[in-house]
Amino acid sequence: MQQLPDGTVPLPDMNLLPALDALLRAGSVAGAAAELNVSPSAMSRTLGRLRRVVGDPLLVPSGRGLVLTPRAHAMQPRVQAALTAAVAALRPPRDVDIATLRREFRIRTNDGAAMALGAPLLGLAAREAPGVRLRLLPEGDEDPADLRTHVDLDVGELPDPLPHDVRSAVLHEHRxxxxxxxxxxxxxxxxxxxxxxxxxxxxxxxxxxxxxxxxxxxxxxxxxxxxxxxxxxxxxxxxxxxxxxxxxxxxxxxxxxxxxxxxxxxxEIPLDLPAIVTGQAWHVRVDADPAHRWLRGALTRVTADVTRDGGAAPATS
Missing domain, CATH: 3.40.190.10 (Periplasmic binding protein-like II)
Structure with a gap:
């Protein structure tokens, strides 16, 4: 690898990693080619590229076959670990076991939403996710950009428009x-x-x-x-x-x-007053996070219960 003009070293072609792993495990060009479903000649060319990148022959002739060099032997466990980590990093997130989840969520909201939804949400979390801890933060001169760093969820009357990297959903309308x-x-x-x-x-x-x-x-x-x-x-x-x-x-x-x-x-207030929309907002960084999806779903369920069951019977004219 040649250095770039700024002195940094570019990353090697990461597509070489699966081929290197297969070559080190198979100990032959033909075996690695069969495993990756490519031709032996294509795998031979890949081995040539790997030798130039690594600076070691990796596989050398021995009798009728090939053997790993000392450098190749030393690299093998690290190559396998790197490939395993890369595959894991590129997989979709797995569903989490909510019952054993240990996580702290920071929810910023107004005192009305906290009074109406806080206790039911805490009760639901205690039943379904006893390892979850809720930290309710008060509203202030808030900035939706806080969702990018230290706030997991905004709940209340949301600003319009929201930043492009913030997602939102309506929870309910209240009067x-x-x-x-x-x-x-x-x-x-x-x-x-x-x-x-x-x-x-x-x-x-x-x-x-x-x-x-x-x-x-x-x-x-x-x-x-x-x-x-x-x-x-x-x-x-x-x-x-x-x-x-x-x-x-x-x-x-x-x-x-x-x-x-x-x-x-x-x-009842005897006036035609507009309904107030309460919503929840979160940053795209947690949009696909299974634990955060559970939190959003839990809040949606709690809100539906409170909206359906909550409501003292006001006197009407």
Whole structure:
């Protein structure tokens, strides 16, 4: 092999590796040719190329046959190991035994998805993959490019467009509902638009914004609401309403989960609000990884269960 102009040494023709392995094991040109289904003359030419690449004759005449040189004997186990490793590297990934899998997955999500999906996902993992560890990371000033390095899965309202090397799938569409403490004076009656607007409200925002599509829908009806507070998380908003006569506006799945463990009543918002799409996104580096496929499938199953079974019966008008 000649050096390139920059001084580096190019890789040899890796197609020579199977022929070298066959020659060293067969100890003859004819035997190696038969094993690889090529003509003896073609294998003889390949042996000539190998001799030039390796810098050793490899097989030399001995009586009526050929014998391996000392260098060839020394190379044989390394050649076999290299060929085995190359074949393994080029095979499609094998299915993994999820029951014995030991892996840590880093999932970045908002607190609503964590509250609604986190516990069911943890329970499913405990049953099917007890060696899996889940690390849920909070949303922040996230960058989808983080999926290329240290984040395995993004779950929530995904940006559009996503980078070209990021894959995604829709998990479900959810709607917003209102929650109030169960003994609030208005908690047992369906809300009209006017009554809804008249009640103090708590909204969830990481940036302290109080205006949303809710205000636009109310304005179209000639109504305004009073946002008495904003909360950084849905969990905090639920705790806020336990001490006030305010409504908290949260996703329906979060409302279903919190109303099971807290004295909260779920009420329909009497406005035509758009549905919110929740999805999962991952980098192409893990697209074909069987363990990561299991994680994505597990989250899809959990979401379907929560969407089907979750949902306290909100009061309707």
């Amino acid at each position: 917003y509902v209102a929650v109030a403490r169960s003994d609030a004076p208005f908690a047992r009656e369906p809300l009209s638009a006017a009554r809804f607007a008249a009640l103090p409200q708590i909204t969830v925002t990481r940036r302290g914004r109080t205006h949303s599509v809710v205000d636009e829908r109310l304005a179209a009806l000639g109504l305004r609401r009073d946002v008495v507070a904003t909360a950084p998380t849905y969990g905090a908003a639920c705790l806020f309403v336990l001490r006030t006569d305010a409504l908290a506006l949260i996703p329906s799945e979060v409302a279903a989960e919190t109303s099971r463990v807290l004295p909260l009543t779920v009420l």
